[in-house]
Amino acid sequence: MTCAVETKGLIKIFRNRWTGKEVRAVDGISLNVEHGSTFGLLGPNGAGKTTFVKLLLSCAHPTAGRAMIFGRDSRESEARRPAGYLPENHRFPTYMTGHGMLDFYGALSGMDATALRKRIPELLATVGLAEWGAVRLGKYSKGMLQRVGLAQALMHAPSLLVLDEPTDGVDPIGRRQIRDILQSLEQQGVTIFLNSHLLAEVELFCRDVAIIHRGKVALEGRVKDLTAGSGYRVEAESVPERLQKELRTKAKSVAERNGHIEFLFGSRDEANQALDLLRAGGCAIETMARTSSTLEDVFVKTVNEQ
Amino acid sequence: MNSKTGIVTWALVRDTFREAFARKIFWGFFGCSTALILFFIFIMKIDVVEGAVATVSLFGNTTRGHDVQRLVRQAHAGIAAFLYTAGMFLAVFASAGLIPTVFEPGRIELLLSKPVERYHILLGRYLGNVLVIAANVFYLVLGVWIIFGVKTAVWTPGFLWSSVIIVFVFSVLLTVVLLIAVVWESAVVAMMVAFAIMFMSPILAQQSLLERLLTSEWSRNTIRVLYYALPKIFDLGRLARALVLGDPVIDWMPVWSSALFGLVTLSGSLYAFGRRDY
Numbered sequence: 001m002t003c004a005v006e007t008k009g010l011i012k013i014f015r016n017r018w019t020g021k022e023v024r025a026v027d028g029i030s031l032n033v034e035h036g037s038t039f040g041l042l043g044p045n046g047a048g049k050t051t052f053v054k055l056l057l058s059c060a061h062p063t064a065g066r067a068m069i070f071g072r073d074s075r076e077s078e079a080r081r082p083a084g085y086l087p088e089n090h091r092f093p094t095y096m097t098g099h100g101m102l103d104f105y106g107a108l109s110g111m112d113a114t115a116l117r118k119r120i121p122e123l124l125a126t127v128g129l130a131e132w133g134a135v136r137l138g139k140y141s142k143g144m145l146q147r148v149g150l151a152q153a154l155m156h157a158p159s160l161l162v163l164d165e166p167t168d169g170v171d172p173i174g175r176r177q178i179r180d181i182l183q184s185l186e187q188q189g190v191t192i193f194l195n196s197h198l199l200a201e202v203e204l205f206c207r208d209v210a211i212i213h214r215g216k217v218a219l220e221g222r223v224k225d226l227t228a229g230s231g232y233r234v235e236a237e238s239v240p241e242r243l244q245k246e247l248r249t250k251a252k253s254v255a256e257r258n259g260h261i262e263f264l265f266g267s268r269d270e271a272n273q274a275l276d277l278l279r280a281g282g283c284a285i286e287t288m289a290r291t292s293s294t295l296e297d298v299f300v301k302t303v304n305e306q
Numbered sequence: 307m308n309s310k311t312g313i314v315t316w317a318l319v320r321d322t323f324r325e326a327f328a329r330k331i332f333w334g335f336f337g338c339s340t341a342l343i344l345f346f347i348f349i350m351k352i353d354v355v356e357g358a359v360a361t362v363s364l365f366g367n368t369t370r371g372h373d374v375q376r377l378v379r380q381a382h383a384g385i386a387a388f389l390y391t392a393g394m395f396l397a398v399f400a401s402a403g404l405i406p407t408v409f410e411p412g413r414i415e416l417l418l419s420k421p422v423e424r425y426h427i428l429l430g431r432y433l434g435n436v437l438v439i440a441a442n443v444f445y446l447v448l449g450v451w452i453i454f455g456v457k458t459a460v461w462t463p464g465f466l467w468s469s470v471i472i473v474f475v476f477s478v479l480l481t482v483v484l485l486i487a488v489v490w491e492s493a494v495v496a497m498m499v500a501f502a503i504m505f506m507s508p509i510l511a512q513q514s515l516l517e518r519l520l521t522s523e524w525s526r527n528t529i530r531v532l533y534y535a536l537p538k539i540f541d542l543g544r545l546a547r548a549l550v551l552g553d554p555v556i557d558w559m560p561v562w563s564s565a566l567f568g569l570v571t572l573s574g575s576l577y578a579f580g581r582r583d584y
């Protein structure tokens with residue numbers, strides 16, 4: 001099956017016209033984003049996320065390598081037809097109204113007048129701007145611009161949605177709305193490619209992630225696998241002294257906090273044996289869970305290791 | 307596919323019109339044109355008796371006994387000359403602000419990500435800008451021409467042709483604005499270069515005289531090359547005047563050589579735009 005996004009050895013070197021100084025913004029990135037996936041591209045500031053997306057949508061030309069959308073080189077204009085894009089730091093023309101803007105960008109995607117008339121009010125309602133269609137963008141707040149920008153990206157019902165910091169400047173309720181919209185798109189099989197700093201959000205929403213650092217992929221995989229830890233945590237109450245001693249020899253670590261004792265075991269079998277002992281000893285079990293790290297832990301670790 | 311090309315072109319042209327009218331300067335143009343048209347409708351009174359003008363009155367000052375055809379042509383020529391100089395100046399000034407806005411970061415990325423070829427985006431914007439100015443020039447010229455025609459029964463088409471020349475010269479100058487906007491993204495530089503070409507044109511048009519004055523072969527060649535390479539705005543002005551007054555046009559070289567300049571500049575901007583990173 002062809003991937004929604006596929007890059008092969010993508011390199012972008014910016015060269016200063018005067019000093020000749022080079023910046024390797026994207027330094028040999030090969031990534032595959034499966035059709036229907038929700039993909040998060042993470043990385044510290046200046047890692048090359050925006051540059052990668054610009055190469056993908058042919059706003060900039062790669063120094064080497066190829067970027068493909070559904071198997072076609074994105075430099076062909078037709079290859080970009082299934083893609084919807086919300087750029088970072090966009091500055092939509094302020095003279096346009098919300099309606100006029102959707103009309104303009106929809107037409108550039110090849111939508112005819114009938115399709116536009118039907119689609120525009122629908123989308124304005126979806127992003128919660130139904131009453132704002134006739135108002136000039138100059139009067140929109142930052143979060144509203146972000147929403148109308150999202151509507152713009154959705155105009156032609158794209159099968160790949162590329163969003164560069166989509167929740168930038170949006171309040172928590174708006175963020176929730178945006179996440180709901182994206183979730184329903186995901187259910188319709190739309191591939192979603194997200195650049196974001198908000199790791200908690202990515203962790204909630206994305207299935208796959210790649211962390212890039214200084215233009216290179218530092219880590220990639222399923223969110224589920226990356227955040228899964230290798231150990232098991234057992235937390236119990238009123239553990240007798242004798243049992244504590246016995247379990248301390250088996251556990252990797254033991255911690256005590258406000259009357260609860262927390263044991264960390266290396267395998268599931270060990271954890272289960274401990275559970276049997278604890279239950280036999282009449283202790284109340286508070287939790288038994290697989291340990292996991294947050295995406296933030298993974299991110300910080302990956303970036304610091306580099 | 308063809309209908310898609312049409313949709314996209316139309317959207318780009320319409321967007322240029324919208325942006326133009328969001329700027330007060332274009333409303334100013336249309337306001338002035340309308341004022342001039344109204345002026346000729348209500349203020350100018352002409353009584354024509356058997357092909358000759360009996361009286362022409364402007365603000366109550368009356369003159370008598372003119373050859374009506376000559377008088378109308380003179381009036382046409384006056385308006386055309388005004389449009390060709392001051393009008394052109396303002397049109398370039400206004401357009402220099404209109405073109406580079408499309409290349410602003412945050413705006414261009416979205417255009418480039420659409421399934422539209424880069425040359426199409428640039429040509430659509432260019433066409434839109436030419437049409438904004440053309441609409442204004444034709445509105446004024448056609449309006450005045452009809453008023454004069456109705457009042458004097460003189461319907462010489464030369465005036466209409468002069469408006470075509472005006473739009474043509476503007477469209478050539480706009481290619482310069484476009485090229486500089488793509489390469490340097492600066493409205494000010496674009497304007498300065500376009501104005502420099504306009505101001506140099508009457509000087510270069512005296513190239514036969516200049517060649518006699520200049521001593522070195524090198525400087526004579528420079529003048530000659532500049533004259534033939536750059537758009538011949540001064541010569542085209544004379545050509546427009548000849549068309550209005552009904553004089554014969556001897557030499558069409560200024561037209562095709564200026565068109566050639568425009569084509570080369572336009573191709574240059576298409577090439578530069580195609581290669582740029584945003």
Ligand SMILES: Nc1ncnc2c1ncn2[C@@H]1O[C@H](COP(=O)(O)OP(=O)(O)OP(=O)(O)O)[C@@H](O)[C@H]1O
Binds near residue numbers: 047088
């Ligand atoms: N047009 C350009 N010319 C020169 N250098 C550039 C250009 N665009 C980006 N860069 C450089 O490329 C690197 C990557 O920038 P990019 O905008 O892709 O980072 P990012 O990962 O999106 O960062 P952020 O999280 O802050 O949005 C940076 O060092 C930046 O300075």
Ligand SMILES: [Mg+2]
Binds near residue numbers: 051
């Ligand atoms: Mg970025």
